[in-house]
Amino acid sequence: AFINTQLDNGVEAYSEIGIYNSEAVQVVFPGTTLGAGSCAKSGSCTQPYLVPLSNYWLQQLVDENGVKLVDATDTDDNDTPDDPSDDITTPKYITNGLGLYKATHRFDTPRGYNSHRTTIRLLQGFRGSFDKWDWDSAVLYSQAKSKQNNTGRHTMSGMDAALALDTPDAYNPFCGPGCNDESSFLTTIFRTNTTSLYMLDFKISTGDLFELPAGSVGLLMGAEWRRERYTDFRDPRMNGEITYTVPVGPKAGLTFPLISDIVNSSATPNSSGKRTTYSFFTELAIPVHETIDAQLALRYEDSNDYGDATVGKIAIGWQPIDQVKVRYSFSETFRAPALILVNEGFLGRSLSATDHLIRYAAGEDVDDDYYSMQRVTEGNPGLEPEYGENESLGLVIEPVDNLIITLDKWSIETEDTVGVFGMYNATLLDTLIRLEGGATECTGNPNVIRSDVVEDDVTWPTNLCPAGLVQQVNDYYVNNDTRTIEGLDTSILYSLDTEYGDFGFKLVHVHYDTKNQEAGGDAALLSQAGQPGGILEGAAPVRGVDDLLGLNGSIEDKYTMKMSWRKGPYEVLVSGTQWGEFFESSHVETIDGVREMWVVDSMTMLNLTLGYKFDNDLRVRLQVKNLEDERAPLADETFSMYWGDLHTDFGRNYNIEFYKKF
Numbered sequence: 001a002f003i004n005t006q007l008d009n010g011v012e013a014y015s016e017i018g019i020y021n022s023e024a025v026q027v028v029f030p031g032t033t034l035g036a037g038s039c040a041k042s043g044s045c046t047q048p049y050l051v052p053l054s055n056y057w058l059q060q061l062v063d064e065n066g067v068k069l070v071d072a073t074d075t076d077d078n079d080t081p082d083d084p085s086d087d088i089t090t091p092k093y094i095t096n097g098l099g100l101y102k103a104t105h106r107f108d109t110p111r112g113y114n115s116h117r118t119t120i121r122l123l124q125g126f127r128g129s130f131d132k133w134d135w136d137s138a139v140l141y142s143q144a145k146s147k148q149n150n151t152g153r154h155t156m157s158g159m160d161a162a163l164a165l166d167t168p169d170a171y172n173p174f175c176g177p178g179c180n181d182e183s184s185f186l187t188t189i190f191r192t193n194t195t196s197l198y199m200l201d202f203k204i205s206t207g208d209l210f211e212l213p214a215g216s217v218g219l220l221m222g223a224e225w226r227r228e229r230y231t232d233f234r235d236p237r238m239n240g241e242i243t244y245t246v247p248v249g250p251k252a253g254l255t256f257p258l259i260s261d262i263v264n265s266s267a268t269p270n271s272s273g274k275r276t277t278y279s280f281f282t283e284l285a286i287p288v289h290e291t292i293d294a295q296l297a298l299r300y301e302d303s304n305d306y307g308d309a310t311v312g313k314i315a316i317g318w319q320p321i322d323q324v325k326v327r328y329s330f331s332e333t334f335r336a337p338a339l340i341l342v343n344e345g346f347l348g349r350s351l352s353a354t355d356h357l358i359r360y361a362a363g364e365d366v367d368d369d370y371y372s373m374q375r376v377t378e379g380n381p382g383l384e385p386e387y388g389e390n391e392s393l394g395l396v397i398e399p400v401d402n403l404i405i406t407l408d409k410w411s412i413e414t415e416d417t418v419g420v421f422g423m424y425n426a427t428l429l430d431t432l433i434r435l436e437g438g439a440t441e442c443t444g445n446p447n448v449i450r451s452d453v454v455e456d457d458v459t460w461p462t463n464l465c466p467a468g469l470v471q472q473v474n475d476y477y478v479n480n481d482t483r484t485i486e487g488l489d490t491s492i493l494y495s496l497d498t499e500y501g502d503f504g505f506k507l508v509h510v511h512y513d514t515k516n517q518e519a520g521g522d523a524a525l526l527s528q529a530g531q532p533g534g535i536l537e538g539a540a541p542v543r544g545v546d547d548l549l550g551l552n553g554s555i556e557d558k559y560t561m562k563m564s565w566r567k568g569p570y571e572v573l574v575s576g577t578q579w580g581e582f583f584e585s586s587h588v589e590t591i592d593g594v595r596e597m598w599v600v601d602s603m604t605m606l607n608l609t610l611g612y613k614f615d616n617d618l619r620v621r622l623q624v625k626n627l628e629d630e631r632a633p634l635a636d637e638t639f640s641m642y643w644g645d646l647h648t649d650f651g652r653n654y655n656i657e658f659y660k661k662f
Contacts, residue, residue: 001662011128014138018121027112031154031264032105034350035372039469040103043096043249044451045372046259046266046350047156049173050249052099055163056170069093098248102173107263109182111152119144137202145194154263155237156244158185189235189262198227207285215287224279230339231272237261239270250451258348258374258472266349271379273343275336277303293317301334305342306385309334325396327408333390337383337418341477344379348472351375353423354586355470356431356540357444362458370637374472375423384479388414404493411486411514416479421447421522423473424543424586429522432529432536439465447474481518481545487511501567510558512549519545538595541585551597553646555580573609578602579646586637601633603647621657626650 003015035045043050051058053070061069072092094100125138162171162184172180203222210217236242237260244261246254260267281299288294295315302308313331320326352372359369394408421429430445442465444450451468460466488511496503519527519542526542529535548554557580565572580602587598606628611621632642632649642649 009128011126014123014125014127016121016123018119020117020119022115022117024115024117025112027110027152029111030107030109030152031111032107033156033263034266039371039373041101042453043098043101043251044453044469044471045251046254046348046374047263048246048249048251049102049105050099050160050163051102051173052164053094053097054166055099055173056166056168057172057174058100059166061174063093096249101249105173107154107182108177108180109152109154109186111150111264113148113150115146115148117144117146132208133204133206135202135204138200140197140199143194143196145192147190147192150189150191153187153189153265154182155185155187156259156261156263158187159263160247161185187237187262189237189265191235191238192233193231195230196228200225209284212287214289214292217287218285220281220283222281224277224281226277226279227274228277228339229272229274231270232340233270234268235262238265238268240267250453257346258376266347268347269345271340271344273339273379275303275305275339277301277336288316291319297331301336303336305381306336306383309385309387311387323398327392327394327396329390329392331390333388333414334385335388336385337380337477340379341418342379342381342383344377346378347376349375349377351423353470353473354427354540356424356428357434357464357467358455358458358469360431360435360539361460361464368455368457371469373423373470376472376474377420377476380477383418383477384416386414386416386418386479388412402495404491406489406491406493408489409487410489411484414483414485415481417481417483417517418477419480419544420475420477422544423475424540425523425526426473426475427470428526428536428540428542431539432526434464434467435535437465438463441465442467449473481520481523483517484514485512485516486514488513501565501570504562504564504566506562508560512554512556515549515554516547517545540588543585550582551585553582553643555582555646569613571609571611571613573611574606575609576604576606578604581633584635584637584643598636600635600643603630603633604628605630605648617660619657619659621659623655623657624652625655626652628652 001015001017003017005013005015007013033045033047033049035047035049039045040049059068059070063069063072073089074092075089091097119142121140121142123138123140125136127134127136129135159171162182163173165171171182201222201224203220205218205220207218208216209219233239237244240256242261243256244259246252246259251259257267257269279299279301281297283295283297286294286296293316295313297313298310299312300308300310311332311334313329315329315331316327318326350372351374352370353375355369355371355373362369390410390412392408392410394406397405399405426445426448430448434441434444439462444467448470449472451471453468454460454466455469458466490509490511492505492507494505523542523545526536527546530537530539530541543552550556557578559576559578561574561576563574582600583597584600585597588595589598590596605626608624608627609621611619613619626648629652631651632647634641635643638644640649
């Protein structure tokens with residue numbers, strides 16, 4: 001709701017009250033324990049799934065001779081073949097004395113969630129004028145709160161108890177779907193998030209500061225105060241209030257914060273943070289010539305956590321004739337680190353990644369080099385803002401009425417980009433350190449923590465110290481080196497009003513020429529080692545540095561299109577997006593002696609909207625997204641099998657929108 005009131009003293013009071021409320025419900029497939037790949041068979045994954053010797057159903061399993069698996073033994077005749085007194089008897093099938101570790105198990109109960117979100121926005125402002133100055137001041141409060149209940153979740157402690165029973169009531173991990181009662185270890189967990197913003201600003205402006213031959217100079221000045229806050233509260237079985245400890249096996253003693261009591265969920269502590277920022281800004285609009293306009297701007301910000309920053313901007317527009325305009329701009333930018341990256345607590349996540357040491361030692365055809373390991377990160381209070389320089393040179397052409405063509409050549413250079421080194425690069429660095437150190441280098445990258453149990457499925461070369469599987473990778477947020485992105489934006493806009501309705505068309509093409517992340521520190525070492533003649537040549541490319549264009553979602557071309565027709569209360573909208581192809585660097589094959597990366601194909605998606613506006617200003621829209629039911633192209637090494645940062649794989653979907661402005 002918007003309320004405007006003219007006060008007796010000439011000041012205008014304006015208010016805004018906004019409330020948004022949503023409910024969402026979804027049911028998805030059942031869960032499984034965290035951990036996959038070679039770590040699962042030995043119980044070395046984050047959430048080991050152990051079927052103990054006491055399990056009733058394990059007790060019923062027999063071999064081809066009718067001997068129970070838990071009882072079957074092998075006998076070694078030892079030194080005297082005819083003397084059984086010195087024979088050694090060992091378990092035949094279950095040799096760890098604990099039970100069977102199950103690598104993959106999908107439960108029966110579907111997971112689901114119901115989410116309730118509420119957003120409140122309250123604004124009260126006043127504006128007026130005196131002499132040749134206009135002023136505006138407002139106070140804003142906004143809050144967004146969400147609570148999500150996740151159903152169909154299982155507890156690790158309850159699962160262990162159900163598996164340990166020696167009666168027919170025990171959980172049976174060997175039967176098919178629907179044969180078990182999971183109620184004894186089912187639970188519902190919650191997550192509550194709140195973000196809030198308090199802001200007070202004041203600005204004053206005039207379009208007639210002083211006169212130049214080409215016109216009046218305009219000035220805007222202002223100040224702003226902001227206080228941001230967030231909280232993220234998790235279920236007690238997730239945040240460490242109720243803990244789970246792995247009882248036995250290679251992971252015995254593992255507990256919070258590296259493991260939670262919820263199956264298929266990593267431990268996550270509660271998190272909160274706040275930031276107070278003061279800003280001062282000014283802007284000048286200068287008519288240099290009757291065909292040339294210029295803009296100068298300056299902004300200063302001072303925050304209580306990341307420090308202060310000052311940035312500026314200059315923009316010039318030249319319109320030699322009515323149909324042509326040339327524009328240029330140069331600006332400095334900064335982006336403060338997100339509150340959660342500064343304040344987040346110790347956080348462990350179970351992710352699958354390539355172990356480059358195992359791959360190097362065992363060869364390209366090894367099956368056990370991609371498995372689940374823990375990625376550990378934590379908020380970094382020392383993060384600094386990202387600073388950037390943006391430059392753009394453009395041309396606007398209007399050859400005929402209602403047809404506008406724009407071309408803009410641009411570049412963005414950002415320093416101190418916030419990011420992580422990455423699990424992929426961490427294990428690659430571990431491999432490099434061990435190769436350079438030889439057989440006596442048994443530590444490697446200190447941020448890659450490996451099991452003390454040597455991986456015996458690998459025939460270790462003599463130049464490497466044998467090592468175990470990765471258990472944990474420390475991967476903290478840091479300020480990285482300079483990133484440069486360059487490209488060309490082209491757009492065509494056309495509109496036509498006729499007796500048959502109003503038509504509109506817009507086509508935008510974004511072409512990227514450059515996307516380069518400078519490699520510094522350890523990343524530079526990996527980059528050099530991967531060059532021809534380097535110790536890692538042909539092994540695996542360092543990820544996230546050097547030339548990134550055309551790799552891992554960094555496409556070279558993107559097209560977007562919008563077409564519209566409106567007549568009276570009716571409207572038809574058609575939109576579409578096409579993403580270009582790119583290579584997936586984590587999947588490399590040797591084809592005819594050449595190392596080639598997996599190609600993720602281009603994708604095109606069209607959307608259709610049909611709308612009608614009633615006399616009372618109620619608007620109804622039927623939207624059909626992904627009109628052609630296009631599937632996302634295959635990405636080999638991602639969990640969902642498609643590149644989720646770029647593509648969607650929902651298929652054709654529909655929604656109805658009701659909108660009314662009061």
